[in-house]
Amino acid sequence: MSEIIEFKCPFCGGKLEFDASTQKMKCPYCDSEVDVASLQGKDEAPEAEMPQAVPEEPAADDGVEMNVYSCKSCGGEIVADETTGATHCPYCGNPVVMTSKFSGSLKPDLIIPFSVTKEQAKAALKELYKGKKLLPKVFSEENHLDEIKGVYVPFWLFDAVANGIGKYKMENLRTWSDNNFSYTERSVFEGLRSGTLEFRNLPVDGAKKIPDDMMESIEPFDTSKAVPFQNAFLSGFLADKYDVQSEDCEERAKSRITNTTEGMLLGTVSGYGSVTKKSCDVTLSECKSKYALFPVWILTTSFGGKQYLFAVNGQTGKIVGDLPEDKSLSLKYKLIYTLAAGAAVYGVGLLIMLLGGMI
């Protein structure tokens, strides 16, 4: 079985890459376009003449398991870590896919192909800078990207049915008065809610090296647009296979399902002045998980000796990433606002005092 697969252009023999804007395989040399579906057969039966990838001795590098492959185009050595499932040859730049990472039991159930292009991802970053008054000017003006890579990130998608029972204490206050007395009526209610809620395809990041909070921040992913997995989608991008087991991701999914169910049950207790949750039990049933690859653009940039990481949802274009703060700008704004607000308060106060005869 071949370890590495390349998709050759049927017209010029160039290496086809998946093109996010046309959703087709495109030859960067002759601009020919090929339907992804037509390449389906290649997954299982790679061309016989393709050079065999080298399942050479796994090399240990600083404790990280490394695999070594040889490029079928130039014979160069491709060193990649355990989880890498698609990359580029460092010598000839041709896209390669390590099929063994996504075959058999490791084959993802679903994939959402990239629909956001590299240019759109870069534009999204520019957009992110807008309206951020405390962002150092140098950061946005002279900022150049260290790296931008399109990565298929492994996700576990969880399905579950949540059953929740919540008990609540509610209070209403009513006041009224007659000629002599004022009255306050405090009414206490007890509320009971029970309901079911079905969750589908709740994603949990299955890659250790991609930060979980970043992946949750670029949500949502629309899995209705997902398609059955095919190696061809990976061509031209990076891809990782999961290194966190589905069982280990389950806790996170359950926690979010429980929170959502509790929140939605609480949301049905309305019409009261105050609502307090006394208890809420959520039990899950029919839990299932699927394995999927989701498209994410990862952008890295460095500033002041520190690296900044941004992630763009490859399906929706939503970008997230923490930006640096210009401390001197913060101080300047604080001073300006203190003076402005202080002057306004002083003016109003002075007017009130003058009118009230206090001066």
Next chain:
Amino acid sequence: MKRVLCVLAAVMLAFTVAVTAFADNIYVNDSSLTFYEEELTKLENMGGYLFAETGIKAVFEANNTLTEDEITRYVQSLYSKDVSGKTVALVINTELGSFDLGCPDGLFSVEELQDFSDAFFNGGGTYYDGVCAYFEAVRTASIAHGYEGAGVVEYELSGIDPFGVVEDEALPFEEQELLESAPYNPVNAFDIPEPEHRIPSERLQPRLLDGAGIISDSKEEEITRKLDELSEKYKFDFAVVTAATTYGKEPMDFADDYYDYNGFGQGKNRDGVLLLISMDPRMVWISTCGKGTKAISTSDTDEIIDLFFDDVVNAEFDNVPLTFADGAVRELKSFRTNPLKLLVVAVIIGFIIASGMVSSMRKKLKSVHLRAAAPDYVAEGGLKLLMNDDRLVDSIVNKSVKAQTTSGGGSRTGGSGGGIHTSSSGTSHGGGGRRF
């Protein structure tokens, strides 16, 4: 039908409890749980003291299970049951606002009964104050009628002396002080000229007018000079008038009219403050006008009166005007705010606002967070509610007497606040006073 029976049973129960309770040397029956335990003890002591001193048994019951008719019948049953024939009974349903007050024929006049109920309703902010005032009114009338009880020995011996409690906490029985006040023998008194009922453009009277003849002639000049000085300095009139009588007017109205129609007050708002010492009725009243109403509130007037009240009771009036002026000056000064202080406050507020704005700007830089919930992945149809049940488990109604803004005040030491009111000339006045 069942409900009617229940109500009947409740009413009968209330009757039984109440009648037995009062028969057993109880003076206050708190069926609707209006009082704190401590208040109840004090009221019981006052009732007991009143009975021991005057032989009059004044009882009070708050009972919210009674209708208007039932209250009337109940009151009659209360005093007709009493063998000595010296019971005054006040029963109220605080929720309906219905009440009845009664006593055996001839014990008190209808006017006096009216006074008792007035005392109760104007007695102060709470039912406790009201009942104190009611007992107090019964006691005053009883003493006037010359009723005598068995004496107070047993209370003194048992260590419970409601008089002591009352004096310590400055509660009712202001008349006690009245009896102690020094007698007034007018020698140099003269009638205060009745001014025309229009506001003159210039002040018609000196800032001190001793109509009651109670201030030494030698002091008068000094006081007038000092009042003039202060008035010039603060652009705010400080005036004092003493009167042998207010000619039947309320001291508040007398003071306001004296101030208005004699042209007191400076500036277009006629800023100033006037102290009236009236010997009939015996009362001191502080009337404020213009800026004075803002600078010297009713509670401020109370504090000023505290400064010289002992002298007034002891009939030593010579120092009263200047003590009053000093107190009023102090209130006026504390009301004027230093603009520098405002600047400091403004900068602090500005800094807080600025910190809030900068911190919201800082928040915009962060967009990476874990998400606690996952509403995006809820399947179509959303939440299916299987149970949706709300039940009322408790309902409590709290009731409090509305604050009276125009009159009242009362029982503390027999003082009263004028609130902000309009005098006969249409001028707005504030102030407060106290009997002595």
